Amino acid sequence: MDLDFLERLSKAIAAQFGNHCEVAVHDLQSGDMEHTIALIENGHVTHRQKGDGPSRVVLEALKSEDPNSLSDSAGYLMRTHDGRIIKCATVYIRDENGVPEGIFSINYDVTELLTAEHAIGSLLHHKEEEKKTPERIPLSVNELLDDLIEQSVQLIGKPVAMMNKDDKVKAIAFLNKAGAFLITRSGDRVSKYFGISKYTLYSYIDATNTVQN
Numbered sequence: 001m002d003l004d005f006l007e008r009l010s011k012a013i014a015a016q017f018g019n020h021c022e023v024a025v026h027d028l029q030s031g032d033m034e035h036t037i038a039l040i041e042n043g044h045v046t047h048r049q050k051g052d053g054p055s056r057v058v059l060e061a062l063k064s065e066d067p068n069s070l071s072d073s074a075g076y077l078m079r080t081h082d083g084r085i086i087k088c089a090t091v092y093i094r095d096e097n098g099v100p101e102g103i104f105s106i107n108y109d110v111t112e113l114l115t116a117e118h119a120i121g122s123l124l125h126h127k128e129e130e131k132k133t134p135e136r137i138p139l140s141v142n143e144l145l146d147d148l149i150e151q152s153v154q155l156i157g158k159p160v161a162m163m164n165k166d167d168k169v170k171a172i173a174f175l176n177k178a179g180a181f182l183i184t185r186s187g188d189r190v191s192k193y194f195g196i197s198k199y200t201l202y203s204y205i206d207a208t209n210t211v212q213n
Contacts, residue, residue, distance in 0.1 A: 063179030
């Protein structure tokens with residue numbers, strides 16, 4: 001991965017589109033899960049800096065056993081801690097064998113544009129269509145794990161206290177597929193959250209791996 005070229009490209013894109021445009025590069029080969037951001041321009045957009053941790057997209061790339069299953073994406077929305085909406089694009093940087101070695105991300109703050117759109121829409125339409133809440137951009141791997149756990153509970157549609165074994169297996173399968181267990185000590189936190197032993201947790205993970213294979 002040519003970081004010199006990527007840094008020049010990042011600076012050019014950030015300069016072209018202004019202070020609302022963040023460009024970040026994640027290193028997938030560093031082996032350091034908590035510090036994947038190799039370079040970043042206009043980090044104030046998402047309140048991140050060089051050396052900060054991964055997003056969910058990065059976890060999915062690290063978890064994937066099939067590099068060909070990973071595809072570039074653009075135009076999806078995320079949100080920051082202070083509620084600003086970010087329009088994102090993700091491009092996988094691959095080596096000569098097609099294996100992802102980095103992720104090139106462009107994140108543009110569209111909050112002001114959406115505010116204007118809402119104001120105009122309220123004048124033109126009688127009823128605003130329901131919109132999906134954008135996923136939050138985490139500032140640390142611990143925060144990312146919290147978000148993934150929250151999403152697993154939303155997937156089941158009931159609080160942990162009301163979940164049966166099948167519900168918990170489904171929630172654990174979601175976390176496993178999302179790469180949550182690549183995070184250090186995630187097993188302790190997940191087992192405690194769902195009120196199961198680590199032995200039970202690993203049996204659920206083995207069960208989901210067997211189904212996926």
